[in-house]
Amino acid sequence: MLVSHKIIRRVLAFFVVVGCYVGCVEPFDAKTESFGNALVVDALLTTEFDRHRVSLFRTYPFEADGPEAEQGALVSITDNSGTSYRFEETEPGIYLSETPFAARQGTDYTLDVQTADGKAYRSATVTTPENVPIDNIEAKRLFNDKGEEGVSILLDNALPSETPNYFRFEYEETYKIVAPNWDPFEFEVVHYIPCDTIPYQVDIKVQTEERKVCYGSATSNAVIQTSTVGLTENKVNDFNIRFIGRDNYIMSHRYSILVRQFSQTQDAHSYYERLGDFSSSDNIFSQIQPGFLEGNVRSISDESEKVLGYFEVAAVEERREYFNYDDLFPGEELPPYVVNCATPGNPQLYSFGYHCADFRVCDGACESPLIEAILAGNVVFHSVNENGSADQPGPYFTLPSPCGDCTKLGSNIVPDFWTE
Template sequence: MKSNIIKQYKVIYSLLITGVLLVGCIEEFTPETKDYESLLVVEAVLTDEYKYQKIKLSRTFKFEDEGAKKEEKAEIFITDNLNNKYSYSEIEPGEYVSDIAFKAEKKDYQLYIKTANGDEYKSTPTNLNTGNGITNLFGKIATNSNQEEGVSFVVNVQETSGAAKYYRYEYEETHKIIAPWYRNRKAVIVSEDPPKIEIEYKPDEIGKVCYSTNKSSSLILGSTEGLNNGQLVDFSLRFLERDDYKISNRYSILAKQYVISREAHTFYKTLNDFSSSDNLFSQIQPGFLKGNIENINDESEKVIGFFEVSSVSAKRIFLNITIFLPTRFQEQNILLAVLLLLRKK
């Protein structure tokens, strides 16, 4: 009996020592940035939409910092080859809007920036890139790379010129939210001293239904290069799994297409490849990715960004997911009815 107790103590002691050693071997890793350079970051797109055009300026930031620092109090203007000048004013920190509404035409445009510390930058002359707009936007049942079923939102572009075209896409999605356990009651504080609360019944269903809107945050690039017919067919912009709450009720997506130059496409594609998780911590780190903007007085200074002059088209669709996946929603509705019945009991 005594020997068994001693053996149990030895086992417990060994486990405790092992646990201490394991915990002691784990050290928290806090990455720190070395050889940091504060580089100007330019987000400049001039489109053929008649509107107040926008440009954003910021600075690169360290890995451990919370976010990018906005580049404030800069002077910005765009010129064309007919000596027209379009000035911009800062409306929010780092965000600049043209003083007048205008649109890009078949001209050469050049961007000029002067920062608050006196540094001057310019882009190479850039012409308007044109092409056919989005021919069709629709959703279809598909599976992703993980063989998960859902809805893929795709675009078709019928390019009649025959020349290779390059595209950049953005989307804005809106979905309807219906509170699953909504109650038309609310608590009202009648008195704080002594504390007293009464329950009131709301005469309407305000708060039961709301809508959420989100914009795309990743680079979506398309190209007809290498395609014999020059058509972009069923190019996927967005995939949502069949169980995604965004398509549970009502869903809408607005797709926006920018026709960009081959140089811009190469820049964004390389940037996208370098930014992927596979390359972020790779042993071979990429060099600097140069765009079409440079310091006028110091060509060796690195500037991040690309000045685009693009034609734009957009399409929006509304989707009732029960058309695509009716069986699932019939099952879901039956399950919801059962849960509601149980809650009432």
């Protein structure tokens, strides 16, 4: 299940900002003057057959390390036929349904939470929206609104009814990484004891692990929404899910994106829209105070208590798309690699000032720049320095690790879904 549940972090951040807002931007010691310990609910029920998740946390003051999990709560979702689905706490603040189930079309659902201190909370009744298929996802070479060239991931869908629909999207992208300066040999630190008979010794050996080809991944971290309200046709055409600048190395070889479409209710769409407006603000201490971000969960123990977060029921469709860089930029130079691999380094085996007072007693600079860089994982083998000089005395030439070791940027395990 791809759902990332980032809403909990956005709402918690929102509450912190409201609590410590100041009227003008100036240096200050950021401490929360007043703090309300509110429950934050993040609950998403979908039409997928799955163990659905409810996250419960407490807001926290600006200077705290992070949110406090709401543990020991009783959580359930009930439909309009009286069927109740209970949830169990699988890790602090995270509750999964005890058995897998799926939201049914046209069915109403309500979330109930009772915290360990006996307080009760209930959501508004939410109806499962109409399911809308994804017609097409296509990667196109385009210019964005800023005049930057790149690739847009565009989505089309067609609604089965004339009623306006609301959509939210998430994506997970996976991309092939090829280390441009991969070498079959790697460093081996043989000896590293200062002032020993052989103080420092570094050899090279044949690599035994795959480090040439890897796969990186990332998920969407913004609120991506659209609707058909006000359109001449009740369908979504060429909606931009993701734009990738042509200089972004992630599409240098092969790129895949899994897009998940959530058909929303109008209320959920409005909530996420307000949440997105806040989280995309350039300056969280701007002159606009966002106010309290009201969701659809209420306290039934104390009507005056503020509760943050949202219980959403959504119909889900997903589709995956692949493309190669050469498909859209045939014969053109690849994007620059994420690390500059043009200039090899030449770290010395012995530090300047290395000196021994006695056997294994070092009273000078005792570190080996080369060995320290190897042990830290910062460099990979490039070549042997066969013609050492005063300017380049080190025994080997090196490169930044990602130049020859793709595992610094991704996993060397091929994803189960991957196709070439």
